Amino acid sequence: MSTLLQEIEAQISGLKTGVTRQNVGTVREIGDGVAKIEGLSDAMLNEMLDFGNGVVGLALNLEETEVGAIILGEYTGIKEGQEVRTTGKLLQVPVGKSLLGRVVNALGQPLDGKGPIDTQTFYPVEKIAPGIIKREPVSQPVQTGIMAVDAMIPIGRGQRELIIGDRSTGKTTIGIDTIISQARLNRAAEAAKDASYRPLYCIYVAIGQKQSNVARVMVVLEEAGAMPYTIIVDASASDSATNQYLAPFAGCAMGEWFMDNGKDALIIYDDLSKHAVAYRQVSLVLKRPSGREAYPGDVFYLHSRLLERSARVSKKYGNGSLTGLPIIETQAGDVSAYIPTNVISITDGQIYLETDLFYQGIRPAISVGLSVSRVGSAAQIKAIKQVAGRVKLELAQFRELAAFAQFGSDLDAKTQAQLERGKRIVEVFKQPQYNPMPVEVQAAVLWTVQNSMMDDVPVEKIKDFQAKLTDYLTSRKADLMGKIRAEKAFSDALSAELKAAVAEFKQTYR
Amino acid sequence: MKISKQARRDARQLFRACMAGGALDEGRARQAVATVIQNKPRGYIAILSHFQRLLRLETARRTATIESATVLPPKTQAEIQGGLTRQYGAGLEFHFTQKPALIGGVRIQVGGDVYNGSVQWRLAALQQGA
Numbered sequence A: 001m002s003t004l005l006q007e008i009e010a011q012i013s014g015l016k017t018g019v020t021r022q023n024v025g026t027v028r029e030i031g032d033g034v035a036k037i038e039g040l041s042d043a044m045l046n047e048m049l050d051f052g053n054g055v056v057g058l059a060l061n062l063e064e065t066e067v068g069a070i071i072l073g074e075y076t077g078i079k080e081g082q083e084v085r086t087t088g089k090l091l092q093v094p095v096g097k098s099l100l101g102r103v104v105n106a107l108g109q110p111l112d113g114k115g116p117i118d119t120q121t122f123y124p125v126e127k128i129a130p131g132i133i134k135r136e137p138v139s140q141p142v143q144t145g146i147m148a149v150d151a152m153i154p155i156g157r158g159q160r161e162l163i164i165g166d167r168s169t170g171k172t173t174i175g176i177d178t179i180i181s182q183a184r185l186n187r188a189a190e191a192a193k194d195a196s197y198r199p200l201y202c203i204y205v206a207i208g209q210k211q212s213n214v215a216r217v218m219v220v221l222e223e224a225g226a227m228p229y230t231i232i233v234d235a236s237a238s239d240s241a242t243n244q245y246l247a248p249f250a251g252c253a254m255g256e257w258f259m260d261n262g263k264d265a266l267i268i269y270d271d272l273s274k275h276a277v278a279y280r281q282v283s284l285v286l287k288r289p290s291g292r293e294a295y296p297g298d299v300f301y302l303h304s305r306l307l308e309r310s311a312r313v314s315k316k317y318g319n320g321s322l323t324g325l326p327i328i329e330t331q332a333g334d335v336s337a338y339i340p341t342n343v344i345s346i347t348d349g350q351i352y353l354e355t356d357l358f359y360q361g362i363r364p365a366i367s368v369g370l371s372v373s374r375v376g377s378a379a380q381i382k383a384i385k386q387v388a389g390r391v392k393l394e395l396a397q398f399r400e401l402a403a404f405a406q407f408g409s410d411l412d413a414k415t416q417a418q419l420e421r422g423k424r425i426v427e428v429f430k431q432p433q434y435n436p437m438p439v440e441v442q443a444a445v446l447w448t449v450q451n452s453m454m455d456d457v458p459v460e461k462i463k464d465f466q467a468k469l470t471d472y473l474t475s476r477k478a479d480l481m482g483k484i485r486a487e488k489a490f491s492d493a494l495s496a497e498l499k500a501a502v503a504e505f506k507q508t509y510r
Numbered sequence B: 001m002k003i004s005k006q007a008r009r010d011a012r013q014l015f016r017a018c019m020a021g022g023a024l025d026e027g028r029a030r031q032a033v034a035t036v037i038q039n040k041p042r043g044y045i046a047i048l049s050h051f052q053r054l055l056r057l058e059t060a061r062r063t064a065t066i067e068s069a070t071v072l073p074p075k076t077q078a079e080i081q082g083g084l085t086r087q088y089g090a091g092l093e094f095h096f097t098q099k100p101a102l103i104g105g106v107r108i109q110v111g112g113d114v115y116n117g118s119v120q121w122r123l124a125a126l127q128q129g130a
Helices: A002-014 A147-152 A171-191 A211-223 A241-260 A272-285 A299-307 A338-346 A355-359 A382-388 A391-405 A413-429 A439-450 A459-476 A478-487 A492-508 B005-017 B026-039 B044-061 B074-088 B119-129
Strands: A020-031 A034-039 A047-050 A056-062 A066-072 A083-090 A092-094 A122-124 A162-165 A200-207 A230-235 A264-270 A321-329 A349-353 B063-068 B093-098 B106-110 B113-116
Touching: A020 A066, A034 A083, A066 A241, A092 A241, A122 A241, A147 A382, A147 A391, A147 A413, A147 A439, A162 A171, A162 A338, A171 A200, A171 A211, A171 A264, A171 A321, A171 A349, A200 A211, A200 A241, A200 A272, A211 A230, A230 A241, A241 A264, A241 A272, A241 A299, A241 A321, A272 A299, A272 A321, A272 A338, A299 A321, A299 A338, A321 A338, A349 A355, A382 A391, A382 A439, A391 A413, A413 A439, A413 A459, A439 A459, A439 A478, A439 A492, A459 A478, A459 A492, A478 A492, B005 B026, B005 B044, B026 B044, B044 B063, B063 B074, B074 B093, B074 B106
Parallel strands: A162 A321, A162 A349, A200 A230, A200 A264, A264 A321, B063 B093
Antiparallel strands: A020 A034, A020 A083, A020 B113, A034 A066, A047 A056, A047 A083, A056 A066, A092 A122, B063 B106, B106 B113
16 A cells, blocks of 8 residues: 555656646648648647647648648547647657567557567657768678679668669569568578678668558568568558658668667668658648649658668767668659659669560569669679679670671671670579579679680570579588688689689589 | 638738737727728738738737636736736736636636646646556
């Protein structure tokens, strides 16, 4: 009984008994998830507003006579004339390691039924990106496990690389493959107790996606054992436009926690075209002036402020990084549309996926000519640089020659050789989905191609040859693979050893 | 009623013209309305609607509503009036009302600012805390 009394006393003493000052307003208009509120003279931009009964709004328009706020969650219970209070708090979401393995909504509330999220740390959804002084150039690689990407369009930790293409060309797959690859690397480093390896945590933000697609992604990640290193932020098509607008910022705040704590994180925004559409909807119901294609004037700033928050922070400021992989869906391959050009100009390069290549069976359907990575080559390991340096050029030349060769049958020996090499490179870069490849295997396979050791293998048997060679190298020559992984470069001795291993394999290959 | 940007701008201009020394001059406001009705400029109904809204908001901003569970003695009323005048400046309009639902204490609202020292509010805070 005495404990109960003490508890009540403690609760009473914890309460503020003095008079408090609050700023209130009244709802003048409500509809489409947006409320117009009179009063609220002290409201801040992006401040959370309390509508009572647990309903929260976000002040987005501060006008002369009223405040325009978007309602987060259920708004049908709000009535005209209802009282609204300012809270003095900006919108914030829970952050930290306890979010790993969880599926949350745009406010950081769990959706996976695994109970509440155990964290005391919260980050504001909107935050200014790290400045010039805090940053340093990208220097460490993100191993996506996709050979075409790692060899030709390398991504570094802290880079923003856009994945762009038409519908169903494999954009999400590249993101998911990257997450699976990170999980494998993280697990391998944990098993080997490799303290030098910096684990890369992943955040997948689904914006305006079908619930079934998000569920499928979740199952794939769970099956691949990638969920313990991943957070899924879900604002699917059935969610309100306001939640879809907030989701990438919430995901980014979760990623920033890793960056601020000296860890590396990767965030995938799937996709920013739908994000722009959601923002357009919010802006139109807030009666903001519309511009091109009815998007508001600040749609560029919307994406630039989001993507600028991806950074590589210098050692003095914690040595963390946040890598951004935004996805944009184009219509009929039009990369010159409004939102695609905006995001292309913001990011440090793009991976362009083509429908034609996809249906020709070249998967991932990466268009080598239009894809570029502006900073990632600095992060590539030396072994890949040694073997992949000329690949992009050779592949581009092959595409040109292939078009030319269709019109004439008499080709000189050099052109023939270029064509044959090109065909083999195309075959080598084909890779099934959800099957990322370790970097040492990529380096060994590319070394084999570049040193003309696949030239005598028929093109239709290249994939079979590659698969068997990979099996042979990983099972029978594991120590050689280990050396490539450790040295990260092809020395003369290592090249000779690999040459002998491939020659030995070729003797047994049928 | 749809109020155009031009009508809003005109109403705002009219409203500014009715202000004298930071406070609303009621005589000017009446005169302004009469002139608009007489001259009937384009979109005058929208202008007057928005003008009326601006006046309503300004009146609310300069009105102090003091609610208490019981009738406040004149001395307390004078103290509250003095305190609010120091805080918000002269020209406030005071409304003292009795609201037994507050149980005890006082709730003061000036424009959008609410000072709540009522027992009802404290009980609600206790309930939320629990």
